[in-house]
Amino acid sequence: MKIIIIGAGPGGYETAVLAAKRGVETVLIEAGPVGGTCLNEGCIPTKSFCKNAEFVDQLQESEIYGVGKLDFKLDFTKVAERKNAVVEQLRSGVESLLKNKLITLVRGRAFFKDEHTVSVIPNEDASMTQDYTADYIIVATGSVSATLPIPGSDLPGILTSKELLDIDHIPDRLCVIGGGVIGLEFASIFRSFGSEVTVIEYCKDILPRFDTDLAKRLKQSLTKRGIEINTQSQVLSIARNDMEYEVSFSRKGKEEKVHADKVLMAVGRRAALGSLNFSDIGVGTSSKGVMVNEFMQTNIPHIYAVGDINGQMMLAHAATFQGIVALDHIMGIPNEIDLNVMPAAVFTAPEAASVGMTEDECKEKGIPVKCLKSFFRANGKAQTMGETDGFCKIVVAAPSKDGEEGQYPEGKILGCHLYGPHASDIIQEACALITCKASIKDFEKIIHTHPTLTEVLQSALHA
Ligand SMILES: Cc1cc2nc3c(=O)[nH]c(=O)nc-3n(C[C@H](O)[C@H](O)[C@H](O)COP(=O)(O)OP(=O)(O)OC[C@H]3O[C@@H](n4cnc5c(N)ncnc54)[C@H](O)[C@@H]3O)c2cc1C
Secondary structure, eight states: EEEEOOOSTTHHHHHHHHHHTTOOOEEEEEHHHHHHHHHHHHHHHHHHHHHHHHHHHHHHTTTTSSSSOOOOOOOHHHHHHHHHHHHHHHHHHHHHHTOTTEEEEEEEEEEEEETTTTEEEEOGGGHHHEEOOEEEEEEOOOOOEEOOOSSTTTTHHHHHHHHHOOOSSOOOOEEEEOSSHHHHHHHHHHTTTTTTEEEEOSSSSSTTTTHHHHHHHHHHHHHHHHHEEESSSSEEEEOSSSEEEEEEEEEETTEEEEEEEEEESSSSSEOOOTOOHHHHTTBBBBBSBBBTTTBBOOOOTTTTOGGGGGSSOOHHHHHHHHHHHHHHHHHHHOOOOOOSSSEEEEEEEESEEEEEEEEHHHTTOOOOOOEEEEGGGGGGGHHHHHHOOOOEEEEEEEOOSSSOOSOOOOBBBBEEEEEHHHHHHHHHHHHHHHHTTTTTHHHTTOOSSOOTTHHHHHHTTOO
C-alpha cells in the first residue's frame, strides 16, 4: 500500500510518521517549511511570546517577591530571536523524524491532476512538475487567515497573526479585530509587552464558542489588566493617515473610533481550498472546507481530508487525531477515538480551557444538567503563586425535572470549563475523565496531590 499526504503540518507529518511506523510507504508533499501553521506561525511561536509576556508580568511584581522595584526595558529583538530559535529547534526535530526510508518528502506545491494523480510544482517552476500516484491520498493543507470585506481591510500594514509574529517592534497602540482565541492571545501578549490594546468583537461575548460564564469572567479579568474590550461591536472601516490607523465600529447604533499604530485582523481562519483543483476532480466542499464523514473520508473514497482543511475543529491536536482516524480507516484498523471530546485552550493571562459540552449547549439540546463550580481564590497553590483569578465549572448530567433519568446517566461528567493559572494543563484531567465516560462518583475516588492547582476540580465536587 502507498499513501500520498499533502501538507506537512500536525495533520500531515504526524500521519506520515505513524504510517511509516506501521510499514506503509508514504509520499509527503509540502510547499513550505515542515511543521505547518502550528509550528511556524501558530501554536509554537505564540507560546514562545506568551512565556516572555509571563516573565515580564512577573518582573512587574518584583516588589511583592521582596527584590524591590526593577527598572527594566524589554528588548524585543531578543524576544523575536528566542521565538525563532524555538521554532527552528522544533522544525529540525520534525525534519529528523521524517528521515525515514518509508517517507519520501517532496518539496513543492501540490494539486490534483486527476483523482489518482497529484502533481507537484517545485519552487513555483511549472517546467519541473512531477506526478505522483498512490492507493490513498490524505489532504492536510490547513487554513489561511480570513479578512473582513470592509473598506480599508487591504491597507498595507493591516496585519494577520503571521505578520504580527514577525513584527520587529512593540506597537504603542494595538487594535485587535476579533475577540476569538487568536485575537485574545495576541491582545494578552502585547498588553504584557506594554502596548495599549483595544479588542473589537462582533458577538455578544468574547470567545463565542466557549462557556458564557467563562467568557464573561475572562473578559473582566483581561479588562482588569488594562485591555479595552468592545463586544457587540461591528467594525465598519479602517482608514490610515501618515501617523496611525483609525478603526471605525458601530456599537448599539453609535459609531465609535479606535486609533492605533498597528491593527491585527483576527476574524477566524478558512480552509485553504484554493489551488488544489477539488472541484475539477469532484471532491465535495462547503463554505467550511472539504466535506468528510466520521472517518475523514471525502465523497471520493480513497481521498481523505484531515485538520483545518475540513473546517471541523481548527486545532493542532484535532488535525493529528483526525490523521490517526483516517489512517486507521485506510488500514482497516478499528478506532475508538472520540473526536467530540476535544480539549481547547486559550493562552491568555490567565489561561482558559474547555472540554466537552457547555451548559448552554446542554440547555439547547434539552439535556438536564447541574453545574459544579469552584474558584481559584480558594485554592492553596493558586494563593502561593499569587494567581487567584479564575474559576472552574464542571457540567454533570442530572435527572430531568420529573425525576426521570435523562439521555445520560445521572452524575456523568459532560463538560468542564475553566480559566485561571495553568488552565490548559488542568483541563487534561477533565478530558481523561470524559473520554473514560467517568461519573462524579468515579472522580470522587481520585486522590489529588496537595497543594496543586488540579485541586480546583476536586473543590468543584464539594461546592
Ligand atoms: C496564531 C495561531 C495560534 C494558534 N495556536 C494554537 C494553539 O495554541 N493550539 C492549537 O491546537 N492550535 C493552534 N492554532 C491552530 C493550529 O495551528 C492549526 O489548527 C493546525 O496547524 C492545523 O494543522 P493542519 O495540519 O491541518 O494544517 P497546517 O498546520 O496549516 O499545515 C498545512 C500545511 O500544508 C501545506 N500546504 C498547503 N497547501 C499546499 C499544497 N497545495 N501543496 C503542498 N503543501 C501545501 C502548508 O504549507 C502547511 O505547511 C493556532 C493557529 C494560529 C494561526
